Amino acid sequence: MAAGRKRAPSIKDVARKAGVSVSTVSRYLNGGRNLSEGKRKVIAEAVEDLNYRPNTIARALVSNEFQSIAVIATDISLYGSMQLLQGIELAARRRHYLVTVTLVGNGHEKVKETVDQLIQNRPVGCIILDVERSSLLHSFAGYIAQSLPTVIVDEADLASGSLRVGAYEGGYQITKYLLRLGHKTVFHVSIPEDDKKFTRCLGWRRALEEAGAPIEEPLPCTWDFRKAEQIGRYLCSFPEITAIFAGNDEVAAGVIRGILLEGKKVPEDVSVAGFDGNPIGEVTVPSITTWRQNFQGIGAKAVERLAHWPDSDDQPETKGVDGTHKASEEEELDLDQLQQSRAMGDEQISSRLIIRESTAPPQSGHGR
């Protein structure tokens, strides 16, 4: 098996061709300190002639580190995860890291095995892409973090250990915006897993609390957007609902469709806002008001976090314990801490409200 492939030229070939020792070639390859101009030139030529590239695998073996970043996710087909992944790749490329992607289904299969194998690949670090806030992934975060620098990117809006996508902020802002428009309250159709702590849903709730507006329990949608359509229709039976905040733009589209199908108008009869900033929202009818998240920027941040992980370079003995559990501190954070860390502007990432056609002040006579 395997075998067969023709071996590429090795450092030995270069050394022979250049008439120097392997160590000298190695020195040349690694910055070339302490190297005479003569050798440098002759080696350069040999490298050129042979079209030699150092074997990354061999390097990884001795350094015990493969220049790569392992991305673990349950699904990458959502708009957010994709953008995140793309942002990660772009940033990784700049640092000459290879990015690796591994999907771990929610069917608990042999996740442990998969994860163990991943760790054996000795990546520089691991990014857990958990846009869906899958409990599966979160439960493995700690385990992974024991062996690898790990950062979690999820919906959560938390301060340490994981990067916040700003969903809390977004939920809060979009709800305030709707309230400012004159709506008495805002109804929420949540995406799966979105009713946990620190998410867009929490932001929505907080905005309503602050305004003293009535709070109805959110209706959960699924990743099948036709469910959103059903919800939209259903919601039409409550004339007092004049504003809906949907968990993402696709759900918003579905809800809008449901409403239109019932013969009501958006935004005249009811305003609907989405979330994420999916470009599709620009071209639907009506176009969809949304909260744009800078996914690519966040992905890049995650990579930088890993690249600057406190390690033997910076703080020789700090690694391990210190870095290890950050990822799970999430559980202990509360909103106040959150507010505070936000105030400190740490990890702030540009995101913003995009107002389009699907939202407007309530029609007079409506609202309750």
Added chain:
Amino acid sequence: MAAGRKRAPSIKDVARKAGVSVSTVSRYLNGGRNLSEGKRKVIAEAVEDLNYRPNTIARALVSNEFQSIAVIATDISLYGSMQLLQGIELAARRRHYLVTVTLVGNGHEKVKETVDQLIQNRPVGCIILDVERSSLLHSFAGYIAQSLPTVIVDEADLASGSLRVGAYEGGYQITKYLLRLGHKTVFHVSIPEDDKKFTRCLGWRRALEEAGAPIEEPLPCTWDFRKAEQIGRYLCSFPEITAIFAGNDEVAAGVIRGILLEGKKVPEDVSVAGFDGNPIGEVTVPSITTWRQNFQGIGAKAVERLAHWPDSDDQPETKGVDGTHKASEEEELDLDQLQQSRAMGDEQISSRLIIRESTAPPQSGHGR
């Protein structure tokens, strides 16, 4: 640098703990032929106790093959590429391959360098994801194929060397469907790069030719879907246009929006069909008729292709020349060959027309 990380238990540790030689442990790890029950048991225990996992990097060094599949793309944020990637990952996982993703921008930067580095990683094979049919990527395909088993997945509907996404077929079918509805002809709004050979655009053209319908040059859209909206508006100035086939579902949404904004109706005044089967088309108003492509299935096929690459296993001396240039044979294929290979049912993948609200027979009085 690098350093610092605590080394995981090695095969040596296992050998010591089990009281056997390293070779014996290795034998155990690789299937365990010629191993006494006693040793087997004691080694199993040692492995368990130490939570030992073989170092994939070391293995890769000796076998000269890292159990991974390298995916190269210019962009993975389109619906199609994402699904493809996800399909690749799923199939790769079954075979215990790691998948690696590399984006090469269209800005010709240091693509060569990036690609060379990728090759040094010794993946099992390479999948070029070229949904956009970037000439950049295609120009590197041959180069990569010289060192690695390579398969190209693109819009093309070709037989050998690259997997067909069935776009030709789709364009053909969707156009015929529109024609059958009674439209005199079908206008095409193409996605970037889609006016090349063997694509949905070609299928569209062929269907019109067969029907003897008038053929207008397609209007090219960009990846910015607001451009599609402009096109939609523009197209309204031609009342003879009653049916439009858009290059993908997002473009279709944009075109529809443009038409609606002009005060016309879809599908009453003009029918609009999309392409790809993006779920978003289910919840727009109107919902969008489309051609569903089985992206995940195609991704999986690509992986299998690589896994079964004729190599030292199957045909010891065939590799190299044989596998190498398949990828570029594309250029020589013509439609007849295409038809033929399709007839042979090779690489056939389930795709189908999905009829929704955005298409209907032309209103009487319209059509020309």
Added chain:
DNA sequence: CTGAAAGCGCTTACAG
């Protein structure tokens, strides 16, 4: 069935 040895391609001290 089992072990000692060599080697994969590189880097890292260690001597000159």
Added chain:
DNA sequence: CTGAAAGCGCTTACAG
């Protein structure tokens, strides 16, 4: 500034 040697963690013949 330069080279010989050892070693990273495994696998693969080669002897027993």
